[in-house]
Structure formats: structure tokens, C-alpha cells
Amino acid sequence: MKVFNNLLKKVDFIKTTKMYKFFQEILYSSVIKIFSRFYSDDVDDKLILLSTYGGNAFIDNIKYIFLYLKKNTEYKPIIITSSQNLLKELNAKGYTVINKFSLMTIRLLRKAKFIFTTHGVFDVLPIDFSPDTIFVCTWHGVQNKRNQTSHGPIEYNKFAKLCKLKIVNEDYMDYFVTPSGTQKDKKLIVNYFQISPRKILSTGYPRNDILFNETPKFKTNLRNKYKIDNEIKRIILYAPTFRDNNFTAKFPLSKDELVELNNLLKASKSFLIMKAHMFEKVVNFKDYSNIRRAPQNADIQELLYLTNLLITDYSSVYCDFLLLNRPILFFTYDFKQFMEKGRGFYYNFEKIAPGPLIYTGRELIDAVKNIDEIDKKYKDRRLETRNLFHKYVDGNSTERLLKVLNII
Numbered sequence: 001m002k003v004f005n006n007l008l009k010k011v012d013f014i015k016t017t018k019m020y021k022f023f024q025e026i027l028y029s030s031v032i033k034i035f036s037r038f039y040s041d042d043v044d045d046k047l048i049l050l051s052t053y054g055g056n057a058f059i060d061n062i063k064y065i066f067l068y069l070k071k072n073t074e075y076k077p078i079i080i081t082s083s084q085n086l087l088k089e090l091n092a093k094g095y096t097v098i099n100k101f102s103l104m105t106i107r108l109l110r111k112a113k114f115i116f117t118t119h120g121v122f123d124v125l126p127i128d129f130s131p132d133t134i135f136v137c138t139w140h141g142v143q144n145k146r147n148q149t150s151h152g153p154i155e156y157n158k159f160a161k162l163c164k165l166k167i168v169n170e171d172y173m174d175y176f177v178t179p180s181g182t183q184k185d186k187k188l189i190v191n192y193f194q195i196s197p198r199k200i201l202s203t204g205y206p207r208n209d210i211l212f213n214e215t216p217k218f219k220t221n222l223r224n225k226y227k228i229d230n231e232i233k234r235i236i237l238y239a240p241t242f243r244d245n246n247f248t249a250k251f252p253l254s255k256d257e258l259v260e261l262n263n264l265l266k267a268s269k270s271f272l273i274m275k276a277h278m279f280e281k282v283v284n285f286k287d288y289s290n291i292r293r294a295p296q297n298a299d300i301q302e303l304l305y306l307t308n309l310l311i312t313d314y315s316s317v318y319c320d321f322l323l324l325n326r327p328i329l330f331f332t333y334d335f336k337q338f339m340e341k342g343r344g345f346y347y348n349f350e351k352i353a354p355g356p357l358i359y360t361g362r363e364l365i366d367a368v369k370n371i372d373e374i375d376k377k378y379k380d381r382r383l384e385t386r387n388l389f390h391k392y393v394d395g396n397s398t399e400r401l402l403k404v405l406n407i408i
Helices: 002-010 012-016 018-036 060-072 084-092 103-111 157-162 183-193 206-212 216-225 255-267 300-306 317-324 335-341 361-369 371-377 379-389 397-404
Strands: 044-051 076-081 097-099 112-117 134-137 175-177 234-238 270-274 291-293 309-312 328-331
Touching: 018 103, 018 157, 044 060, 044 103, 060 076, 060 112, 060 206, 060 397, 076 084, 084 097, 097 103, 103 112, 206 300, 206 317, 206 397, 216 300, 234 300, 255 270, 255 291, 255 361, 300 317, 309 317, 317 328, 317 379, 328 361, 361 371, 371 379
Parallel strands: 044 076, 044 112, 076 097, 112 134, 134 175, 234 270, 234 309, 270 291, 309 328
Antiparallel strands: none
């Protein structure tokens, strides 16, 4: 398994082919399912396994659920990862971590009482799960942009059912977590993921609890972590979405505009951090003193916590940021292209956007200059849109979710 996956990483284009999808979803899953039956499915009530982004990261809801369980409960939370670097890094912190492509992982997945993921069954392995295991998909963003298909992430549903594989969402997923409590949100989830509405838990995202931390030392430690000087009064985060269909996120300012923006940032004691999607590759800003790229593995929630002004485009990151009720600019320089070739939206984006849509570098610089006026203008809109995407506005989502699941 490990050799095959390492080979695929070197030829990523294969992952876009139907042959690869059929292999992964049907053939690979069939082998894993059959092999897993050699292990006992007697569940250990204290064993909880967690994985995110295919095992390639330690971020999002999974990170915060794990940290809460480790600190506050007697459960045995274990992280599953496919990254050797991440495995070493987390082991050094004293966390229990196992390699995704190992026999140990299959054995523990069969024994786990709870499994938490952000994307679904392929965050872990498509084994034959114990009937006593509870599988929770926390997902990784609100239903904002349209998804690429209307039937969920499994393309070969009929083959999966024929082979009696539990890789179709309704078959293996026990619960799906959302921050919203609206009927429209639930309907969107049901239609896309093809799961029963009874499986939807409107508890809020555990990752957002950090945004309500009012401990001064916590903020100071984060500023130090991201090397932000004390003299900086305003932190600006630019967090564009991941784009499909072979076009990528950019920061389309001319060299003169970048110089002007950098001078504006220096004069106002501001600092701009660009956090690209973890799958994006973008230009660096080594020639500009007050503009910097965040580390590729930076925790976006930590950056949001520090942020005074968010610049984004179509990313649902703005929905999390609404919990702080701080100003947002939407740098939608490729709006027409995104609407025509990208996913589009479930909502009227121009109507609900809690900040101005900006199309050029010149407009962006002017907006940063006049952000105090924009902040006042969109305050009510931010609250309206926040209520659309969040049932709860507090720092208790982790506890709320774990209580619903009778873990605490």
C-alpha cells in the first residue's frame, strides 16, 4: 500500500483519471475490506482515531477535537497520518500517531469506538468497520461554494453497492457536523452527501472555539509563533480559496501596486500575511518588508484569531471569521471566470457578502486605506450573514459535539 501511494505522489496526474478512481474506490477498497476481516472487531470503548486531509495534515476540526480529548478526558485519541514528517513532529510533542498505511492502523480502525475525519472514509482506510464503531465526518467548511458533483465524493456508487463496500457516505457515515442550523444548509448537505438528515449535527465547528479565547498570553504566544513584532497594530490576512479547473489563486497586483501597498502597510503599522490553500503554490514576497507568506502548514484558525482585517475571495474562511465580527474585503478579481469555469455558489454571493467585492489592485489599496468606513458600513450585513452560517456564537462547539456523542 505504502509503495503504491508513494509512486502515485510522483505522478499526480494519474489521480485525475477514471482508471485511478475506479482502482481506489472499488478494487483498492475491496482488498482493504477483505483484509481487515482478519482482525477482531471487538470495540475498545476508550479508543478514538482521528485523521484529516487524507492524513496529510494536523489541522481543522480534527486537531481541536484531539487536543480537547487528550487534555480533558481519559480516552485514547490517536492520530492517523500518511506523512512521515508529520508523524515525527507530532510524536515529538508526545502525541500518539500511527502511519496510515500500516497493519496497526487496520487493526485499530477495527477496534475504534469513534472515528473522526474531515473528508470521509479515505482520510483513514476503507476497512470493514465494526458495527459498534461511530464514524463522524466533521467536514471542513460550510456549504458556500457549489460542490463539483451532486452525489458526493464516490463516483462508482453502483459498483460500491454491488461489492458491498461501505464507502458511500450513507453506508459508513454515522454523523456529519455543521455550524449552521438552517433548513437550507441541511438540505444542501443531504442532497450532496446523500445522507439522512437525522445524521446531521448542528453543533458548530470545534476549530472555531479558539476564536473565543480571551487569554492575553495566548495571543502573545501566537504573535511570537508567527514572528509578528509588537509594533504591528493591524494584521491583515489574505486567504484565497482553492480553485478548480486548472486556474490558480493569485495576488494580481503590479509591482508598483505592491510597492504602494507595502508602503501603506508600513505607514499604518500593518502587516499582511498571505495564507494560500494547502494545495496552492504561490509567489513569495521576499522584496516587501510588510508582506509575507504564511508557512504552508500554518493553522488558519490561529491566523484568523490574530487577524484584524480579512481579505479573501470565495473561500468559506470568511464564514469562520464572521464570529469575530471584524471587517472583510472580497478580492474577486476573477469573478466572471470563477462563475463560468469554477463552482459558483449555493447562495447569491453578491447579496450576502459581508464586505465589498473588489476587482483590481487599485481598488484593494483604496479599500485598505478606507477600512474604518467599510467596517461601519458592513457591520449589520456581517451579523446577518453570520446568523445564516452559525447557529451558535460561542466557544463551546467541541464540548457540544462530544456531549451529543456521549463522549463527555
